Amino acid sequence: MSDSHSHDHDHDHDHLHNPHGPHPYQPDLEDAPFTHCQLMAEAVGELLIEKDVFSADDLRAMIELIDSKSPAEGARLIARAWLDADFKARVLENVNDAATELGIDAGTIPIRAVENTDTVHNVIVCTLCSCYPRLLIGLPPDWYKSRSYRSRAVREPRTVLKEFGTHIDDNIEVRVHDSTADLRYLVIPERPQGSETMSEDELTSLVTRDSMIGVTTL
Amino acid sequence: MTRYTIGAAVAVRSAYPPGHVRAPFFIRGKTGTVEQVVGSFGNPEELAYGRNPEQLTLYRVRFQQADVWSGYTGPGQDTLVIDIYENWLDPAAGDHP
Numbered sequence: 407m408s409d410s411h412s413h414d415h416d417h418d419h420d421h422l423h424n425p426h427g428p429h430p431y432q433p434d435l436e437d438a439p440f441t442h443c444q445l446m447a448e449a450v451g452e453l454l455i456e457k458d459v460f461s462a463d464d465l466r467a468m469i470e471l472i473d474s475k476s477p478a479e480g481a482r483l484i485a486r487a488w489l490d491a492d493f494k495a496r497v498l499e500n501v502n503d504a505a506t507e508l509g510i511d512a513g514t515i516p517i518r519a520v521e522n523t524d525t526v527h528n529v530i531v532c533t534l535c536s537c538y539p540r541l542l543i544g545l546p547p548d549w550y551k552s553r554s555y556r557s558r559a560v561r562e563p564r565t566v567l568k569e570f571g572t573h574i575d576d577n578i579e580v581r582v583h584d585s586t587a588d589l590r591y592l593v594i595p596e597r598p599q600g601s602e603t604m605s606e607d608e609l610t611s612l613v614t615r616d617s618m619i620g621v622t623t624l
Numbered sequence: 625m626t627r628y629t630i631g632a633a634v635a636v637r638s639a640y641p642p643g644h645v646r647a648p649f650f651i652r653g654k655t656g657t658v659e660q661v662v663g664s665f666g667n668p669e670e671l672a673y674g675r676n677p678e679q680l681t682l683y684r685v686r687f688q689q690a691d692v693w694s695g696y697t698g699p700g701q702d703t704l705v706i707d708i709y710e711n712w713l714d715p716a717a718g719d720h721p
Contacts, residue, residue, distance in 0.1 A: 587707035
């Protein structure tokens with residue numbers, strides 16, 4: 407440690423490490439136990455490459471494609487749908503095809519849009535695992551994959567929504583979609599009041615990830 | 625072959641087989657209404673084991689929350705829509721497709 411980091415103040419408070427000893431290193435990845443599932447994923451990946459099912463380059467390209475996705479792409483789609491009723495109709499018919507119109511590759515797993523209105527508020531969950539429209543809006547947040555969210559979103563959705571700061575009036579239907587199979591879901595949030603004069607870019611910046619899962623409104 | 629049409633009353637089978645089962649435990653034995661006929665997909669319960677899967681019709685089935693959970697505290701109009709394959713559905717009692 408350099409002299410510029412002087413320790414002339416008292417150390418009578420609790421410290422996580424000896425202030426005069428070596429600085430603790432962040433553990434290396436290899437210091438955590440290598441789990442059965444990690445080992446199996448590595449082994450299956452290597453086997454598929456060895457058997458020419460796909461190449462190492464295919465695998466890298468798919469990981470890069472998934473990493474390149476973010477809620478910003480879904481936000482663009484939502485903003486356009488707010489502005490163009492015909493486009494919104496096509497989104498409700500087939501999200502993947504509508505995304506292609508905007509130059510967004512949302513993959514081949516069918517994504518279904520569900521629209522919030524003044525009578526219905528939609529919420530998405532996958533109780534069995536963590537199905538999520540990854541190829542449109544990126545990887546799911548950790549809480550979406552938690553057992554707590556997955557079990558409670560179906561059983562007490564209004565309580566869960568309140569924890570996200572979202573109150574849905576009792577005269578509105580809360581409709582929870584359990585994404586257990588071959589579909590993925592995307593919520594079209596209600597366009598906020600006061601946004602009538604906004605440009606498409608401004609509208610895009612209003613749309614959040616959580617609003618596309620349905621745990622918040624805008 | 626599509627056995628049910630939109631609006632059909634269906635009951636989720638009360639079956640508890642082992643394996644990669646795609647019908648959530650909490651919905652088995654419950655009765656709902658077909659909201660959408662999604663299309664035909666390979667049975668994921670066979671695909672998971674590398675078998676050549678049969679093609680199954682997938683439905684979106686709507687349930688009233690009050691029918692799913694005893695003591696559901698939200699308003700009566702709240703619903704739950706679950707993607708369920710045809711092999712998990714029977715006609716609801718008294719409803720013949």
